[in-house]
Amino acid sequence: MVDVETLSSKQMNQVIDHLRSQHAGIVKEWLDHALIKKEDPFYKEVAKNGSSTLDLLYQYIENPDIALIKSLTKKIALERIEAKTDISEFVYNINIGRQIVNEKALNPLFRPEEQKWIILMINQFFDHLLYYAIKEFSSLNDVIIENKNQFIQEMHSDRLTILGQIAASFAHEFRNPLTAIKGFIYLLESELVPNDKTDHYISIINDEMENLQDKISQFLLLSKMKGLDDLIAVFDLTACMHEMIDFMYPRFLEAKINLMVEISSDLKVEGDKNQLKQVILNILNNAVEELCDLPEERVIKVKAYRSSGMVKLKISNNGSQIPAHLLENIFEPFITTKELGTGLGLSVCKQIVEKHNGQILVDSNASYTTFTINIPEAVERTSL
Structure with a gap:
């Protein structure tokens, strides 16, 4: 590798003078080959940016300093973002400039070691330019995406309100x-x-x-969520689940459903008993409705246990798989798999569970659809 110190100031000036003599031609050829549309709002700026890039290259040859490169890339990246340029076009245009400058830098008057040094410096410069340009472009793009997501969330929140x-x-x-x-x-x-x-x-x-x-x-x-704060108490979720299963049992028999139950004893949680019973009843009822038209064996599995300070409740059925496009938004209001459903039941379930500092999840595949509810286990209070 040829070190910068191998060239004298006179040699550097000769290199710079040689490139300066072709400055206008390089900018024109760069603009001709770049992926820039005439209707681009920054079309005139592109030529100025190309000229500024070459000026920076001359300075870099004399004194390799990336601070000036960073400053230019901020301007270029912002313009490309506002022009809605694809990042692949952005990278292509920078590399086209690199290629043109490398070709113009070749001069039979330069000795092999000088030629090698020139190509090295040009590629080092464009490597820095490309790195910081992409970094700035990606950073600005991330901010735009984040702002759009925030706007969408705010709009969604306003609509739900x-x-x-x-x-x-x-x-x-x-x-x-x-x-x-x-x-x-x-x-x-x-x-x-x-x-x-x-x-x-x-x-x-x-x-x-x-x-x-x-x-x-x-x-x-x-x-x-009317009344939730007024009805908080520690209660046995095990008993609630058995109560809801007993309540639904006639429907299980009528629909010829094979019920599999595995519920641990003494699962204590804190919250509104009636609202959590509603969640259990809603999911069990949905499972029965899903299985009513199933020609083969109909199965509902109910499992509840404690794990790492949480009470976990799983209700599964072997009905049809929920389509992927619905699965992502299944807990949103008015999203339903039923022809005549309102799409409110699961949304209400989600709100109730989250009000109890819990989480409700769904997983659906060809074999089973499983709703999982995680609620913090109640902490036993001891009297002093």
Whole structure:
């Protein structure tokens, strides 16, 4: 390797003079071969940047200092970002400049050692230029992506807030009339002469009313999680799970589902018992609905245990795999795999679990879809 010191100041000046004599030609050829469109907002600046790059090269030959290179790359990278240039074009344009300068630097008047030194210095310069240009370009691009993601998240948050307000308004507007309707149904029921037909009709009406009230409750939970702070207590999740399984058992039998249960005893958690029961019931109910049309054996697995200070609950079913495009957003409002589903159930489940400092996850493959709920195990309090 030829060291910089092997050339005298006179030799360096000769190299620089030789390059300066071709300065305009290099810039023109560089611009002709670069991937720059005429409508580029910085088209005129590109020629200036090429000229500034060559001026820096001359300075670098005399005194290799990367500080000036960094300054230029900040300007170039910012312009390329604003022009929405692809990074591959950015790299290509710099390397085209390197190639042209190397070709123009060749001169039979220079001795072999001088020629070797010139090529070495040119490539060192362009290596630094390329490195800092890409670094600055990537850094600016990362900031833009981060700002866009933040904007999207803020927009999403704003929309969910508006959705919550609409949901609360909707729920309250419907709850009062439903309460009145239920009261009058009760009065009618007491006035009618009992018979099989009227009893059947009244039963259907009451079931549908309960269904409507459940949907309204979901809207209220989605909007503001009403009452959670007032109902906090340490309770046995094991008992809650068995209670919900017993409640759902007639549906398991009706749908001919093979239920596999493995629940550890005395799983204590702190929170709202009724809301966590709702989460368990919602996921079990979803599993049953998913399996109803399955022609082969229908299986639901329920497993609960403690691990590293957490109570882990897993509910699996062997129904159809959730498509990948839905899996990512399955807990978002109005995302559902059901034809007539509202897409609120899992969103409410997620909010309830997170309010309990927990986490709900889903994994789906060709064999099983598994919902996993992790909730901190309650710390036993000892009285002094």
